Amino acid sequence: MLEAVQRWSEDELRSVNAQIEYLLRDALRKAxxxxxAKPDPVDDDE
Structure with missing residues (x-):
């Protein structure tokens, strides 16, 4: 499994840790x- 994640992370130009975080975040979102995510505060000075 680790080798598959390593290959995938290389394809996506991410580190293995970043790829695992991406996969976990996606799984949590789908579940x-x-x-x-909190929206960015709007700057009223513009």
Whole structure:
């Protein structure tokens, strides 16, 4: 399994750790277990 993740991370130009984090975040999002990201605050000075 590690070799498959290593190859995949190389294909995606990510480190293995970043690839694992990406996979976990995607799985959590798909399972509805990840809180929605907070929107960026709007800068009223523009």
């Amino acid at each position: 509805g277990r990840l809180k929605p």
